[in-house]
Amino acid sequence: MKQPMLRMLGVSSAISLLAVTAVHAEDPVDLTIVSWGGAYTESQVRAYHDPYTAVKDHITIINDDGSANALAGLRSQSMAGNVTWDLVDMLPSDAQLACDEGIIMPIDADEMLAPAPDGTPASEDFLPGSLGECFIPQIVYSTVVTYNTEMFPANNQPGSIDDFFNTEDFPGRRAIQDRPAGNLEWALFADGVAPDDIYDVLATPEGVDRAFAKLDTIKDNLVFWTEGAQSPQLLADQEVAFSTGYNGRIFNAAQVEGQPFEIIWDGQIVEWDGWVIPYGPNQEEVLEYVYWATDTQRLADQAKYISYGPARASSAPLVSEHADLGIDMRPHMPTNPQNYETPIVLDNDFWTDYGDELRERFSNWMLRG
Amino acid sequence: MTQSDGTHSGSDAGHMVNGQMVTVDGTPLKASLKRAERKRTLIAFLLVAPLLTYLLISFIFPIGQMMWRSVDNPQVVTTLPKTLEALDDWDGEGLPDEPVFEALAEELAIASANRTVGQLAVRLNYEISAARGALMRTSRSVEDFEPPYKEDFLDAHRLWNDPAFYRIIKREGNPLTASYYIAAFDGTYNEDGEVVLQDENRRIYIDLFIRTFAMSLGITLITLLLGFPISFLMASLPMRHANLLMIFVLLPFWTSLLVRTTSWIVLLQQQGVINELLIALGFIGDDGRLGMIYNMTGTIIAMTHILLPFMVLPLYSVMKTIPPSYVRAAKSLGATPWTAFWRVYVPQTLPGIGAGAVLVFIISIGYYITPALVGGQSGQMISNLIAHHMQTSLNWGLAAALGSVLLISVLILYWVYNRLVGADSLKLG
Helix, strand or coil: CCHHHHHHHHHHHHHHHHCCCCCCCCCCEEEEEECCCHHHHHHHHHHHHHHHHHHCCCEEEEEECCHHHHHHHHHHHHHCCCCCCCEEEECHHHHHHHHHCCCECCCCHHHHCCCCCCCCCHHHHECCCCCCCCCEEEEEEEEEEEEEHHHCCCCCCCCCHHHHCCCCCCCCCEEEECCCCCHHHHHHHHCCCCHHHHHHHHCCHHHHHHHHHHHHCCHHHEEEECCCCHHHHHHHCCCCCEEEEEHHHHHHHHHHCCCCEEEEEEEEEEEEEEEECECCCCHHHHHHHHHHHCCHHHHHHHCCCCCCEECEHHHHHHCCECCCCCCECHHHCCCCCCCCCCCEECCHHHHHHHHHHHHHHHHHHHHCC | CCCCCCHHHHHHHCEEECCEEECCCCCEHHHHHHHHHHHHHHHHHHHHHHHHHHHHHHHHHHHHHHHHHCCECHHHHHHCHHHHHHHCCCCCCCCCCHHHHHHHHHHHHHHHHCCCHHHHHHHHHHHCCCHHHHHHHHHHHHHHCCCCHHHHHHHHCHHHHCHHHHHHHHHCCCCECCHHHHHHCCEEECCCCCEEECCHHHCCHHHHHHHHHHHHHHHHHHHHHHHHHHHHHHHHCCHHHHHHHHHHHHHHHHCCHHHHHHHHHHHHCCCCHHHHHHHHCCCCCHHHCCCCCCCHHHHHHHHHHHHHHHHHHHHHHHHHCCCCHHHHHHHHCCCCHHHHHHHHHHHHHHHHHHHHHHHHHHHHHCCCHHHHHHCCCCCCCHHHHHHHHHHCCCCHHHHHHHHHHHHHHHHHHHHHHHHHCCHHHCCCC
């Protein structure tokens, strides 16, 4: 993709958005948008897709829940020379891999994305470090430790990552995800390493040993989950007292379904999630859609439906109430100052470098029982 | 068809000419037979051709491709040919000399420009951690490197100071690699380039293969123990009752796999039906709830249930054909009921036992969904790790190697089975 072409597309999309009422017969286009399914896709449908297709008659959006295996899908489609996906929601680490392999489009933020309402260019409006070479962030989500309040006496409720590792004062089983990312960070954090130093420590063999030694202290109480939906389920069934999980799903279970869950924001692991653009069949329409769907108001709108924080600084003040429940969404956002006291920002570079080795070590550690 | 093609005329009206059997029209019988045979073969072949093509496209070709992928290693060869050439002169001790870095700088710049460096980086990261970071970071700044390049490289990333990194590039600079298979058997290369066992706390696959085979064998035995009496009962009951029983066997068989697996979760979990029942009956206390799911027990229970019909159906179809008179005859000749059963009845069911056991064993060895849902950690099987490498870690080479190992071990087991029992004695129903 050449730069002038992008500029032209950016400008043309801006113009066409100003002139959405100027109806001229256009060929119908199906956009295949790949995302995570469940409550998350639902929030995108209500915040982005429905309002967009309401003004763009010729666009039909097809939702594909393939994000869990997005990189594998992108690779095989590009290998087969038949890219059917137009837009893909994925994690920044996978996006960087796909970008390095040249199978998704590089992003020039100021050309392809809308500026903030006050004119701040997109590259400065998106939160620091969130934009990737090929990656357009939408939300900040976090992986948090949650507990079922009914499993502890009212005067002895846990409140920190230390408590998660303290089986004496807070007995009960704990569910963690069956992968090292996140768990090793928490182990070091609980062992006294400052959030900023975690990855430096984890890059040394001694640091890895230290993390596993800490995890060993709770190993007899551990249960492992794989899919995001399992953690609220395990908690609701009281199979476990604590579980790690994605804050949006926990929010849904606690607020929408009324489960007695309480999130421990201490040591929350923060990561981005966002769009990448493969070299699909409808690039012009997709660029136009992305320009619109990642603007300040749209990102703020998504927070009406799910408790993930918008990735633009200018969206934060616009976050309001949940569309159905009418509760204030701000206290439930990972980026809310009260929740954001001791965050651990997931280091994707670290995990792409050391992931293979640490996953082997972690699998071996899990399987040894 | 056979009337007109002369095979019959040979026997009906054949006569001798020059000591050779010929048909009425004078062609030698042998040739005539051959021609007829050829025609039949051709027709038979044409009839199976669609199936054969289908198998070729959907089965043989993908398997071949999978096995090819487990040794295919194009990344280093295609991206760094000059570097490899320069590395030929390096003795493997200490750091290589300037020509290697010159070639590297040139080729990394090209790879960075046409975006092939990503695949190279991912490939080398399988062999040594941080290789991906080293290559990606270096390739972003390599344009600005100036001769002598060596110093720029050593400053760019710590891995360039490690001789092991160059040894790996040299070793993987081959269009074919054994490293995926070595990894699949928990092996690795040591400093001298010899294959050794992986560090103890990184070994996974051998144990998992053993566990997969042991669990499959266990599940096969349990389905046999449970399935044999049911099949026996069905075969000996009058048709009316047998059909009812058959429906009980088939009903779960027709139910979605996911439904059956999740029902087991409802039954077996700690707050589940069985635990609650045991507590209500006073067998266990509230703090002594049994962990029957998210572990090996859960996988075995759920898989046994799901695979039971594969044992019952072949057994039943074989037992149905065993005339009851044999057992009666044995008894009338003085055999005790046990002897009659064990010496006369059971040997006749062997083809059914064989077929059921082979079916259940082979299906369970590759089982994936049920262990993923109810297996927790101790109940995972090798297929779950293959899926992990296909979908999450995206190390398709290793996934292909693990899959090939699984395929070959199943073929070997089948061959052993064939030698011991004989595949022709299988009776699938």
